[in-house]
Amino acid sequence: MVEPSGDGTVGENIRTRVFRSSAEAADYAAGQIAQVIRSRQKEAGKCVLGLATGSTPVAVYRRLIHMHRQGELSFKNVVTFNLDEYYPMHPQAAQSYRRFMHEQLFDHVDIQPANIHIPDGSIAPEAVAEFCRRYEEQILAAGGLDIQLLGIGRSGHIGFNEPGSTAESRTRLITLDRITRLDAAGDFFGEEHVPRRAITMGVATILEASKIVLLAFGENKAAIVAQAVEGPAASQLPASYLQRHKNAEVVLDRAGAAELTRSKCPWRFGPVDWNPAAIRKAVIWLARTKQKAILKLTDEHYNEHGLQDLLADKGPAYRINLDVFRDLTPRVTGWPGGKPASAARPGDIRRARDEVFPKRVLVFSPHPDDDVISMGGTLIRLVDQGHEVHVAYQTSGNIAVFDSDAVRFTDFAADFNRLFGLDATAAAQLERQTEEFVRSKKPGEPDQPQLLKVKALIRRGECRAAAREIGMPVERLHFLDLPFYETGVITKNPPGPEDTAIVRALLEKIKPHQIYAAGDLTDPHGTHRVCLDILLTALRELEAEQWRRQCEVWLYRGAWQEWPPETVDMAIPISPQELLRKRSAIFKHQSQKDRAMFPGTDEREFWQRAEARNRGTAELFDTLGLAEYEAIEGFVRWTPTNEDLAL
Secondary structure: OEOOOOOOOOOOOOEEEEEOOHHHHHHHHHHHHHHHHHHHHHOOOOEEEEEOOOOOOHHHHHHHHHHHHOOOOOOOOEEEEEOEEEEOOOOOOOOOHHHHHHHHOHHHOOOOHHHEEOOOOOOOHHHHHHHHHHHHHHHHHOOOOOEEEEOOOOOOOEOOEOOOOOOOOOOEEEEOOHHHHHHHHHHHOOHHHOOOEEEEOOHHHHHOOOEEEEEEOOHHHHHHHHHHHHOOOEOOEHHHHHHHOOOEEEEEEOOOOOOOHHHHOHHHOOOOOOOHHHHHHHHHHHHHHHOOOHHHOOHHHHHHOOOHHHHHHHOOHHHHHHHHHHHHHHHEOOOOOOOOHHHOOOOOOOOOOOOOOOOEEEEEEOOOOHHHHHHHHHHHHHHHOOOEEEEEEOOOOHHHOOHHHHHHHHHHHHHHHHHOOOOHHHHHHHHHHHHHHHHHOOOOOOOOHHHHHHHHHHHHHHHHHHHHHOOOOHHHEEEOOOHHHOOOOOOOOOOOHHHHHHHHHHHHHHOOOEEEEEOOOOOOOOHHHHHHHHHHHHHHHOOOOHHHHOOEEEEEOOOOOOOOHHHOOEEEEEOHHHHHHHHHHHHOOHHHOOOOOOOOOOOOOHHHHHHHHHHHHHHHHHHOOOOOOOEEEEEEEEOHHHHHHHO
8 A cells, every 4th residue: 555655745856655564665666676677578678777785675675586486577687786895895704795685686586697796895905996997887788777776874875875975976985984884783793893895886877777766664764764855965965866866766664754744744745534543643743843732732833833624623722632632641551451440549540451450461572682671661560560471582682692791601601510510521612612713703704503502591591680670480481582583693584484383382372461562663683573573473373262352462662762652552651760670670681781782773772772762751741741750661552453563
């Protein structure tokens, strides 16, 4: 389902399509590429594709592979030119874009090897300039790019054309922006290992393509997308140069479009169906814009900010304000699992299924610390209020442990075994092997299996320590180690039936009344998104079960982003004491303390991010005129009717 394309009328300077989900957006982009390939095949000519790397286009490549396997698409007439490559970079290194393209596309289709062109990160420095000149000549000799697929970096780069790149730039060696290197740090197991340079197609080369499709998914891309689409074209934001192209298109999911005017203020586009959700969004936006409590908004405020239709349909202002205020008030509750009759007071707002008490609660945590980071305060409430709380850690998180921590723990194990007369010889051998491997390990090299096991054990121990901190029995922790994750490298396998079967078995065993899962889909490596998809697949398979029909599913955020206030269905206040307990639980994940292996785009520690977001949510609710709290954790209730929140 596609929302209206941007046509330049409300500040959109590039044709823009917004899809319900990243999956639908990837389907569309793959269809555009397939259409060009087939068109050239009918003409008995070559199809020249410009291709991109990174996590965003992977779904596009998987759809193209599926078309090929179904006999719907051949690549025999296709010639490809990739945008870029790190420099220096060995072609077979784990982070090599050449290796990436073969693993994600070329090895699965019938493309001719001679038709594949990727910048060579292994050539000598003195040969780079000549290589770049030849790359341009090869594109021209092939007939020019028929369609160019792009992503967009947080710095606004396309390819590796960083801020300052001119519209006349050609294929060349460039120095990477620090933001780009920081974003790539996870792939290289630390920012210090990220190459400082790269070979990239130039802006002029890209703009000469007959058609351009730029993909951007997730809230972390929303701000830069809005600048590129709605702001002026400028060298400080290379993606904005696409405004000059007659056949460029920006393809987004709803999260990637969140900062566009059409998403923030849809009433500026035309008539709006003023349903309760749309009214709530508009009123909260107006209150935040005017920095006033909801109940202080006036008719003039509505009129002055383009909300005349809302005022005419549902006004006067005070009636609208009161309806929204009354809608928001019961969403704030200190009883996430429901309030038992014994604790009820006169005038309390009762919620559905409050009569079931205590409840069986199952919290799904994609990584071993997402539970306490994102909903630690709510976990404390659930445990303190007497519910049977279980936590399922969907992945081992082993690749996020530093080598030095693994060496320290194997050293401890050797001393421990010697002290207590256990198998000291085997422990000492493991200690030596670990130290030798770490000492000789190259930057970005995958760990050996036994080292990954040690790192997984470290993270399990941290989970148990955090559980004890919040008063939760450790026997209610479940370590699922879903197979899709266990590759030992950043690139994961596609999720499969075995992943779903593991989650389904746990659901059938516990039969929870409430499920909490991560809806924090800005995780830079997509693990949150994959884990949520696996859970929802398992839940669909269990739809006929009676317990499933009565089970509430709540989505949390916090490690990477926060829910917009208009979407929050349940807001759990966190007291100052509970916030300190939450912090202490996060601190138990010592391998992620001080410096995490994969910090993402936010350089603060996870506990700092979580507290800032929780306090920020509380301050926002206070600004809107609701009760003032120290901190708040927000949740959205998932149902099949709002499934796009999870896509």
